[in-house]
Amino acid sequence: MAAAAALLAFGVLTALLSLQLPLGTLRAPDSGFFPLALGLMLTALAAGHLGQLRRAARAAPADAEPPGASGAAGDRAAMLRVVQFMGAVVAATALLQPLGYAPVAFLSMGALLEILGMRPRWLSALIALATAGMCQVVFVHWLRIPLPAGWLWS
Amino acid sequence: MNPLGSLEHLATGFAIATTFQNLFYCTMGAVIGTLVGVLPGLGPIAGIALLIPVTFGLDSTSAIIMLAGIYYGAMYGGSTTSILINVPGETASVMTCRDGYQMARKGRAGPALAIAALGSFVAGTLGIFGLVFLAPPLADVALAFGPPEFFSLMVFGFVVLSNVTGGSLVKALMMAMVGLILGTIGLDPVTGNHRFTFGTVSLLGGIEFVAVAIGLFGIAEVLSNVEQPADAQTVRVPPLRQLYPSLDDLRRSFGAILRGAGIGFGVGLVPGPAPVIATYASYMVERQIAKRPEEFGEGAIQGVAGPESANNAACQSAFIPLFVLGIPFAPPTAILLGALLIHGVNPGPTLLVEHPNLFWGVIASMYIGNFVLLLLNLPFVPLFANILRIPKRVLLPLVMVCCLTGMYSVNNFMLDIWAMLAFGALGYVMRKWAYEGTALLLALVLGPKLEVAFRQSLMISHGDFGIFVDRPVSLAFLLATGVFLSLPLLRLGKAARERRRVHA
Numbered sequence: 326m327a328a329a330a331a332l333l334a335f336g337v338l339t340a341l342l343s344l345q346l347p348l349g350t351l352r353a354p355d356s357g358f359f360p361l362a363l364g365l366m367l368t369a370l371a372a373g374h375l376g377q378l379r380r381a382a383r384a385a386p387a388d389a390e391p392p393g394a395s396g397a398a399g400d401r402a403a404m405l406r407v408v409q410f411m412g413a414v415v416a417a418t419a420l421l422q423p424l425g426y427a428p429v430a431f432l433s434m435g436a437l438l439e440i441l442g443m444r445p446r447w448l449s450a451l452i453a454l455a456t457a458g459m460c461q462v463v464f465v466h467w468l469r470i471p472l473p474a475g476w477l478w479s
Numbered sequence: 480m481n482p483l484g485s486l487e488h489l490a491t492g493f494a495i496a497t498t499f500q501n502l503f504y505c506t507m508g509a510v511i512g513t514l515v516g517v518l519p520g521l522g523p524i525a526g527i528a529l530l531i532p533v534t535f536g537l538d539s540t541s542a543i544i545m546l547a548g549i550y551y552g553a554m555y556g557g558s559t560t561s562i563l564i565n566v567p568g569e570t571a572s573v574m575t576c577r578d579g580y581q582m583a584r585k586g587r588a589g590p591a592l593a594i595a596a597l598g599s600f601v602a603g604t605l606g607i608f609g610l611v612f613l614a615p616p617l618a619d620v621a622l623a624f625g626p627p628e629f630f631s632l633m634v635f636g637f638v639v640l641s642n643v644t645g646g647s648l649v650k651a652l653m654m655a656m657v658g659l660i661l662g663t664i665g666l667d668p669v670t671g672n673h674r675f676t677f678g679t680v681s682l683l684g685g686i687e688f689v690a691v692a693i694g695l696f697g698i699a700e701v702l703s704n705v706e707q708p709a710d711a712q713t714v715r716v717p718p719l720r721q722l723y724p725s726l727d728d729l730r731r732s733f734g735a736i737l738r739g740a741g742i743g744f745g746v747g748l749v750p751g752p753a754p755v756i757a758t759y760a761s762y763m764v765e766r767q768i769a770k771r772p773e774e775f776g777e778g779a780i781q782g783v784a785g786p787e788s789a790n791n792a793a794c795q796s797a798f799i800p801l802f803v804l805g806i807p808f809a810p811p812t813a814i815l816l817g818a819l820l821i822h823g824v825n826p827g828p829t830l831l832v833e834h835p836n837l838f839w840g841v842i843a844s845m846y847i848g849n850f851v852l853l854l855l856n857l858p859f860v861p862l863f864a865n866i867l868r869i870p871k872r873v874l875l876p877l878v879m880v881c882c883l884t885g886m887y888s889v890n891n892f893m894l895d896i897w898a899m900l901a902f903g904a905l906g907y908v909m910r911k912w913a914y915e916g917t918a919l920l921l922a923l924v925l926g927p928k929l930e931v932a933f934r935q936s937l938m939i940s941h942g943d944f945g946i947f948v949d950r951p952v953s954l955a956f957l958l959a960t961g962v963f964l965s966l967p968l969l970r971l972g973k974a975a976r977e978r979r980r981v982h983a
Binding site: 328332335339342346350351354355356357359360364367370371373403404406407410411414422426430433434437438441443452470471 | 536649650652653657660667669670672674675705706707870872873875877879883884887888891893903904907908912914930933937942
């Protein structure tokens with residue numbers, strides 16, 4: 326239901342923002358015409374879907390098990406792993422310009438292997454080092470991609 | 480264009496495809512595609528999306544040769560895991576599991592793998608023949624299309640693809656709307672006005688397609704796998720000498736391969752996940768006409784030959800609507816459309832005139848790619864199967880680091896990486912809530928074309944919406960769209976009547 330509500334809000338927002346653009350006429354539609362039509366259609370679809378979900382929720386028996394209730398501990402551990410994994414990637418992206426590509430590739434690879442439970446740790450470090458080295462050779466030296474060198478070191 | 484003319488152009492295509500550079504990228508595409516097909520959880524869509532940034536330094540023909548190779552290479556590779564460990568490398572290999580794995584359990588993995596490779600080669604080659612002779616006349620027909628016909632065709636494509644990719648039609652349509660809205664960001668394609676850029680210069684060119692593609696398919700795929708980072712598979716790979724099928728295997732597979740090729744080619748021309756539908760249809764046909772249908776599910780070689788041939792033929796014919804109409808009817812070709820646009824190639828009826836070298840070069844490369852794949856998939860099966868021994872906990876971080884690097888290499892913008900991560904998170908959540916990413920991506924790519932066709936149609940007709948139903952071809956597409964939209968409603972009505980009958 327949250328997804329349908331978010332889509333409804335997105336549709337309404339699009340329609341409102343489109344109204345600030347020139348709409349033109351049916352003979353000569355302008356910049357706002359098409360997004361306005363799309364915003365309204367999305368709003369209508371999302372509202373209909375939301376209504377359908379609400380009716381289904383009311384019709385469901387009160388003692389019905391909520392989805393995902395079984396195996397909740399396993400789900401939580403899996404979700405935590407996804408959040409940690411994504412957090413490490415976001416941190417790596419934030420550190421890319423200050424630290425530079427090679428150190429970030431090494432650190433992020435090491436962190437991601439740790440989050441996924443790779444053992445032994447010396448092997449993780451070795452894989453991270455090899456990945457950073459390979460990426461540096463392939464992307465920077467071979468493909469000549471100007472990856473960030475890190476302003477902390479300059 | 481007459482058939483002889485097609486053959487002349489094909490000869491030119493071979494001259495282009497056999498340059499050292501194009502041979503190299505064709506082989507690379509085939510090898511990478513096979514790897515993508517072998518690795519469960521990494522399908523051709525994610526594979527192509529991840530590799531698009533690597534093609535930026537290449538000319539458009541080499542780039543599309545490589546990306547197309549990944550698509551049809553994945554179809555070959557998918558059979559390996561299906562047969563050896565009962566895990567389909569990609570969705571089109573699901574049917575191969577049924578009899579392929581049973582054959583492997585009986586010690587006949589070798590013939591199963593060999594027939595899968597041979598069937599894929601024969602069907603792929605026949606599919607390319609169809610592409611050569613069908614695409615040019617279809618392009619001549621499509622040249623007569625005006626904006627209303629293209630608008631109706633695109634609407635038809637959206638609705639059908641939304642309807643058959645599985646799940647809720649309403650959800651898929653909402654995703655298509657979101658994609659179309661995101662496609663309006665940037666410069667208005669007709670007037671050049673700024674739309675939804677909020678003063679940000681980097682948004683003037685619109686949302687970066689590669690960021691959306693890698694995010695929705697690459698990152699979301701990785702995150703879904705992070706939930707269950709399973710250990711490496713234990714794989715028993717047959718030695719090379721056991722790969723040869725017997726004469727009886729070949730005799731029983733011959734008809735199945737030809738029928739699979741025909742079914743696959745036909746299904747590939749229809750919007751939807753053609754390889755998946757084609758494999759299912761081929762399997763059902765083989766079981767229906769088999770002298771001993773009870774063997775199906777127990778290791779019948781026709782159950783491997785038919786579906787494997789069908790998915791490769793479908794994969795080849797899916798290029799016809801992409802190249803000729805500029806409308807992708809299958810999810811991987813939607814990504815290929817994005818790649819074509821990035822390389823400055825606008826596919827459609829004029830592609831054969833404007834970019835004949837690309838069109839015929841790519842087709843010729845498919846012949847070569849099929850041959851390369853046959854060579855790869857017979858003697859090197861043990862090598863590819865060993866890839867399965869790499870644990871996911873090593874593979875997933877590697878893919879993620881490659882995503883970050885690849886995305887940065889597109890424009891050297893940090894903003895692109897952040898956009899990719901945002902779409903990755905969105906794609907992951909969408910999968911959790913069963914929302915269809917393909918519809919969003921297809922709409923994002925086709926959105927500007929759809930808008931231009933819509934606005935031009937209204938300008939031509941002086942604001943009269945009747946233009947969409949006055950023209951017979953446009954009307955036919957809209958009627959077909961109506962039929963597809965009403966199918967779920969009819970199913971709902973039937974289910975409601977059934978419930979009422981049970982309660983009564």
